[in-house]
Every structure is written in C-alpha cells, then in structure tokens.
Amino acid sequence: MAVTTDRDHKGGFVRPSSIAESVHERIYERIMSLEIPPGARITIDGLARELNVSQTPVREALTRLEREGLVRKAHLIGYSASPQLTHKEFDDLYKFRLMLEPESARQACLNLTPETLKRIESAAADMETGEQPVDSNSRYSRFARADAHFHDEILKVADNEFVRQALNDQHIHLHIFRLMFHSRVTQEALEEHERLLAAFRAGNAEAAYQAMQDHIARSRDRLAAAFQ
Ligand SMILES: [Zn+2]
Structure with a gap:
C-alpha cells in the first residue's frame, strides 16, 4: 500500500524517540478533532495516565505543541488547548x-x-x-x-x-x-x-x-x- 503516513505501525519494540513522536501525534489529533476542546485544560499527569506513558514524553510533546500553536502555557495554571478563533x-x-x-x-x-x-x-x-x-x-x-x-x-x-x-x-x-x-x-x-x-x-x-x-x-x- 503506497500511502504516506507519519505513524509508526511496526509494533513490538519502539525506540524512546518514537514514543515521544507517537505521544505528540496522539495529542495533536485529539486537539485537532476537538476531543480536547478549545480552551480546555490539559494536565501532564492526566495525559500520561490516559496514554499509558511516563510524564517525560508528554512534557516534550506539550513543549512542541506550544511552539506549533496548539496549546498555551500559563504561569501557575499550566497547559490548555488554544482557544477557538472569534x-x-x-x-x-x-x-x-x-x-x-x-x-x-x-x-x-x-x-x-x-x-x-x-x-x-x-x-x-x-x-x-x-x-x-x-x-x-x-x-x-x-x-x-x-x-x-x-x-x-x-x-x-x-x-x-x-x-x-x-x-x-x-x-x-x-x-x-x-x-x-x-x-x-x-x-x-x-x-x-x-x-x-x-x-x-x-x-x-x-x-x-x-x-x-x-x-x-x-x-x-x-x-x-x-x-x-
Ligand atoms: Zn489550500
């Protein structure tokens, strides 16, 4: 099947960098699909538990998503999904x-x-x-x-x-x-x-x-x- 995909479907042993990649991907999709609604709070430990990974790849993913404009970080409050446009x-x-x-x-x-x-x-x-x-x-x-x-x-x-x-x-x-x-x-x-x-x-x-x-x-x- 000659399709392009940026997901890793190999299964079995996955390198740490692919874990970070796949965590990023899954959060990205949740935000894009409104499963995490605009403005909703995002907690690191909550996501880590849901995705069944440690907090490190979640932290990395959120830092990257902030750069990409999908999440915002507020002092003392933490992360939330970027608000919808007015x-x-x-x-x-x-x-x-x-x-x-x-x-x-x-x-x-x-x-x-x-x-x-x-x-x-x-x-x-x-x-x-x-x-x-x-x-x-x-x-x-x-x-x-x-x-x-x-x-x-x-x-x-x-x-x-x-x-x-x-x-x-x-x-x-x-x-x-x-x-x-x-x-x-x-x-x-x-x-x-x-x-x-x-x-x-x-x-x-x-x-x-x-x-x-x-x-x-x-x-x-x-x-x-x-x-x-
Ligand atoms: Zn176009």
Whole structure:
C-alpha cells in the first residue's frame, strides 16, 4: 500500500524517540478533532495516565505543541488547548491571507523552476492520499498538515521570508481545521488547488494570483458557516 503516513505501525519494540513522536501525534489529533476542546485544560499527569506513558514524553510533546500553536502555557495554571478563533479574528485572518497569499502565488509563478514546480505538485498530491480507511481524526489532521505544507511550499518559492514567517506565525491551518471539523472534507479545496497548479504549469502569473485569491475566498465562505 503506497500511502504516506507519519505513524509508526511496526509494533513490538519502539525506540524512546518514537514514543515521544507517537505521544505528540496522539495529542495533536485529539486537539485537532476537538476531543480536547478549545480552551480546555490539559494536565501532564492526566495525559500520561490516559496514554499509558511516563510524564517525560508528554512534557516534550506539550513543549512542541506550544511552539506549533496548539496549546498555551500559563504561569501557575499550566497547559490548555488554544482557544477557538472569534468571528472577528476569523474575518481578520482571512483578510490577512487575501493580502499576502495571492501575491505570493504570483511571485512563486514568476520564480518557478521545473524542480520547484515538482515540489509543489508533490505537496498537492499528498493531500489526496489521505483517503485510506483510517479513523476520521487522523484523516482530518493529516489533511490539515498536507494543506499547510502545500501553501508553505508556494511561499518558499515566492521567496520572501518575512511574508512566509508572518503567515506561519498565525497557525492558520490549526484554526481552520478545528473550525471545519464537523463539515465535509474539502473535495472543493482539492479542485481549487488543481486550478492553481494549472496556472503554475502554464507559467501564467496572473492566473495564479486569481486562483489563489479564489481559493482563499471560497475557503472563507465554506468556513463562515461555523459562526452561524
Ligand atoms: Zn489550500
């Protein structure tokens, strides 16, 4: 089965580093799937007991998840899952994306080489391999990460580290995928990515701009339902 997976299904003896990895993965999925709801407190010993591991890998995982924007740490209180976006924050986040991402797609198109096009195409293809019958939690979180990766590959080619960092700092895909958890997986998003790829392949920078603008505006409209 030629699917990509970042899980270790080998069973039997597992190296300590894979324990840390798998603990991170399991907490990540719980947060993305809202099993740990936005704002909920997370205790180290509680998680360690539930996952049947020692506190060390849980601590490591939480430190990493804090960097990734999924959890917050407050002095004397400890960890909690990052809060859900407010409607205002959601609107602002999409305005911000619309300012930066279409222009980045245009720039990326102007900078494209056969090699970087291949990287963007393979990031797009990763999103379509998430269809195997695994539980929906890991399917969602895999989709979220694959989409983040696709958008980031375009930003890399656009080659403006300030823009790339500004977008990455917002942990956009974390918020989006928690918002859309109860809606359908986005076949539409894949089709929009396909239009963007077509513009890249044709070397049409204006079409790339339009396709990205269209993708983000539609994504906003799909998700706005979460606030009704
Ligand atoms: Zn996308």
